[in-house]
Amino acid sequence: MSTVKAEIIAIGDELLYGQIMDTNSHWISQQLDLVGVRVVRKTTVGDNRLDILDAFSKAEKRADIILITGGLGPTQDDLTKPLMAEYFECPIVEFPEAVEAVTTFFKRRGREITPLNILQGHLPACCTYVPNEVGTAPGMWFSKNGTYWMSMPGVPHEMKKLMKDFVLPKLPQLFELPVIVHEVIKTVGIGESWLADLIKDWENALPEHIKLAYLPSLGHVKLRLTGFGQSKENLQEEIQSQIAIVMPLIQDYVYGYNEETLETAIGKLLKKSNKTLALAESCTGGFISHLITSIAGSSAYFQGALVPYHNQFKHEILGVSDVTLSEFGAVSEETVREMAVGIKKLFKSDFGLSSSGIAGPDGGTEAKPVGTIWIACAGDGFVETKKLQLTQDRLLNIELTAVAVLNLFRICFSRK
Amino acid sequence: MSTVKAEIIAIGDELLYGQIMDTNSHWISQQLDLVGVRVVRKTTVGDNRLDILDAFSKAEKRADIILITGGLGPTQDDLTKPLMAEYFECPIVEFPEAVEAVTTFFKRRGREITPLNILQGHLPACCTYVPNEVGTAPGMWFSKNGTYWMSMPGVPHEMKKLMKDFVLPKLPQLFELPVIVHEVIKTVGIGESWLADLIKDWENALPEHIKLAYLPSLGHVKLRLTGFGQSKENLQEEIQSQIAIVMPLIQDYVYGYNEETLETAIGKLLKKSNKTLALAESCTGGFISHLITSIAGSSAYFQGALVPYHNQFKHEILGVSDVTLSEFGAVSEETVREMAVGIKKLFKSDFGLSSSGIAGPDGGTEAKPVGTIWIACAGDGFVETKKLQLTQDRLLNIELTAVAVLNLFRICFSRK
Numbered sequence: 001m002s003t004v005k006a007e008i009i010a011i012g013d014e015l016l017y018g019q020i021m022d023t024n025s026h027w028i029s030q031q032l033d034l035v036g037v038r039v040v041r042k043t044t045v046g047d048n049r050l051d052i053l054d055a056f057s058k059a060e061k062r063a064d065i066i067l068i069t070g071g072l073g074p075t076q077d078d079l080t081k082p083l084m085a086e087y088f089e090c091p092i093v094e095f096p097e098a099v100e101a102v103t104t105f106f107k108r109r110g111r112e113i114t115p116l117n118i119l120q121g122h123l124p125a126c127c128t129y130v131p132n133e134v135g136t137a138p139g140m141w142f143s144k145n146g147t148y149w150m151s152m153p154g155v156p157h158e159m160k161k162l163m164k165d166f167v168l169p170k171l172p173q174l175f176e177l178p179v180i181v182h183e184v185i186k187t188v189g190i191g192e193s194w195l196a197d198l199i200k201d202w203e204n205a206l207p208e209h210i211k212l213a214y215l216p217s218l219g220h221v222k223l224r225l226t227g228f229g230q231s232k233e234n235l236q237e238e239i240q241s242q243i244a245i246v247m248p249l250i251q252d253y254v255y256g257y258n259e260e261t262l263e264t265a266i267g268k269l270l271k272k273s274n275k276t277l278a279l280a281e282s283c284t285g286g287f288i289s290h291l292i293t294s295i296a297g298s299s300a301y302f303q304g305a306l307v308p309y310h311n312q313f314k315h316e317i318l319g320v321s322d323v324t325l326s327e328f329g330a331v332s333e334e335t336v337r338e339m340a341v342g343i344k345k346l347f348k349s350d351f352g353l354s355s356s357g358i359a360g361p362d363g364g365t366e367a368k369p370v371g372t373i374w375i376a377c378a379g380d381g382f383v384e385t386k387k388l389q390l391t392q393d394r395l396l397n398i399e400l401t402a403v404a405v406l407n408l409f410r411i412c413f414s415r416k
Numbered sequence: 417m418s419t420v421k422a423e424i425i426a427i428g429d430e431l432l433y434g435q436i437m438d439t440n441s442h443w444i445s446q447q448l449d450l451v452g453v454r455v456v457r458k459t460t461v462g463d464n465r466l467d468i469l470d471a472f473s474k475a476e477k478r479a480d481i482i483l484i485t486g487g488l489g490p491t492q493d494d495l496t497k498p499l500m501a502e503y504f505e506c507p508i509v510e511f512p513e514a515v516e517a518v519t520t521f522f523k524r525r526g527r528e529i530t531p532l533n534i535l536q537g538h539l540p541a542c543c544t545y546v547p548n549e550v551g552t553a554p555g556m557w558f559s560k561n562g563t564y565w566m567s568m569p570g571v572p573h574e575m576k577k578l579m580k581d582f583v584l585p586k587l588p589q590l591f592e593l594p595v596i597v598h599e600v601i602k603t604v605g606i607g608e609s610w611l612a613d614l615i616k617d618w619e620n621a622l623p624e625h626i627k628l629a630y631l632p633s634l635g636h637v638k639l640r641l642t643g644f645g646q647s648k649e650n651l652q653e654e655i656q657s658q659i660a661i662v663m664p665l666i667q668d669y670v671y672g673y674n675e676e677t678l679e680t681a682i683g684k685l686l687k688k689s690n691k692t693l694a695l696a697e698s699c700t701g702g703f704i705s706h707l708i709t710s711i712a713g714s715s716a717y718f719q720g721a722l723v724p725y726h727n728q729f730k731h732e733i734l735g736v737s738d739v740t741l742s743e744f745g746a747v748s749e750e751t752v753r754e755m756a757v758g759i760k761k762l763f764k765s766d767f768g769l770s771s772s773g774i775a776g777p778d779g780g781t782e783a784k785p786v787g788t789i790w791i792a793c794a795g796d797g798f799v800e801t802k803k804l805q806l807t808q809d810r811l812l813n814i815e816l817t818a819v820a821v822l823n824l825f826r827i828c829f830s831r832k
Contacts, residue, residue, distance in 0.1 A: 018444075025460075030433075033433045043460075194530065213430060215435065216489070285710070290706050296776070304722070304724050307695075313719065362712065393550065396573060398706075
């Protein structure tokens, strides 16, 4: 069984000029990946005859199935349909069923149909008409020399419906699909190269049919294991046993798998143990609270947050002592310690987290340059603190601090 | 003057498998469009030698400048650097300046550098090393037979910094670019079709060489005027006189121009009048505070925020009366009114803003379905409130509410 290869072609000037973001190709990729079809290339071309025909002929050489979105509107700048007719050398003819469908579509909305719209029911004679129940441009299916082609509108919900109703169910009928299993290990608090160093022996000993990818993002690195084979169950078992081997090396950094985020992982920890959390955010300015409250159901473990953006309020509302503030400053271990304890008390929570730092771009000093940030986690009878030395970029500092605070909590929680 | 053509190549299996959405190509498209460079194709290929080399050679035939993102990590699955060396037929050698930069990058973060990371300072001998101040993988610039190439990391903020600091300033030195003037009017609180109705006579009377685009985003509509011509000064004058004509029709909805955001516009209002602001965020969970504190210098007018995620804290910390909470509920005009007054008092600010609602997806009732949200703005001697009826989507509700709260403040501020 050979790998089934797909290409995605998105058509439209608006995609090249940055007026519309092509979310379609991403979604199609995800769907094909789930059923074991390998996307080998994505191409975006404009409303230009030669570019589109070139994309068609190159794709045909590489792929078993080609998925095309866009360029199907009723106006003259939409070229996909005439160019598919040209490419497959067949005339555009009336498909009575398609004309009927587009007429009904307008009637049902109480709108008069125009001659331009009626022409949307005229299609290349060599295509299979695929009804589009949620729009006016039909899908078109072609098959030639063992390659399959599907043309779909660029409107995301129309494309998705055609994919779900027609293309995805058709794939197992056309191809013997391989089995692909992905498993993603989510890590935090360690850089890509350190992680690579830690696990290089394990990585080098992975069997040929299991691939590892490092996917870094802000403060996180995801390890994606992808297994190719015949049996889903066997692959899952194999991947799980590989994870069992690598875990002892990296477990301090692992907070979850696959769709888990640091926020959902922390939510689970709190919920399971029936504990609650509150936040005192100075330099992070409410961002951590936003991350936590973006999770549905967070009110079960989240008590609330305070953003005391001046020393006065750190003192008056949180109870940080004036002496601490004047002696050590707002950006100090002593202050974040008292903030964490104070917020825990104010919100009667089991844990209190705090941040205070110089997010930038101004406000740095020689002793405390921009990017100097202190964070703390207070529980019953303990406080842990950490100093971060981050970047010159304000937003980046806020985001990296949020990850560090949530990770500090994860570590504190597991220790106590 | 001929059109300058660009191609964008994104590299990485994770983009083909749909695990990461390629937002880079979209952003690059937008930036190139602004300076009059025409993107003719975008291609995404995986971590595969032949596919990458094929994308390089095809792009070279079509484009004047080729922008490449991704595939630059320190690990073995990242192929961009060795393949660029292969394509340009030059060896990878140590660039002492690049090794120095990556070493400093690690030192500044107090972390030990690994041999893998040191290798990030080794580059194809024929490239120009472009320092990456916010990451470890340098940019690489190539020039061959009149075509220019830039390779950048896939991490969005690193790519953006290299584009802004190096590529975009370089374009006018390399190419004769057309004169394009953009001016964006930022509106809030009115939908696209209402706006279009308001200004349709003005729009129809625009001269041929000035184009109007509606760019809707969450709660906002941007009106982008683009002028094409020979003289920047003339175009700017023409566009300004067109804006002068349309403004009387839309001024209630306009909060700024170009890079202005609702947050920066509000900051300016407060700073100019020496007034201060505080927030009581229930359903928005700290998101508005995050938006405001993302602006450098916001401490001049922002006092702080409270996220009282349970009624108990709305009462205890903010002073919302128990009677109000039990009689009208947390999601009510009466509660947000008392929250806005309470937060103004707690933080001794000139204005207090509040939000309380059912963000969803659960927690709705027949009387108060998901998406029911109350917001308020309190100033000296007045409180204005507003009810929103939004969507079923939690994050969307949070974001739309934030825009509505900031807009309510803008309106209150201008009236009092």
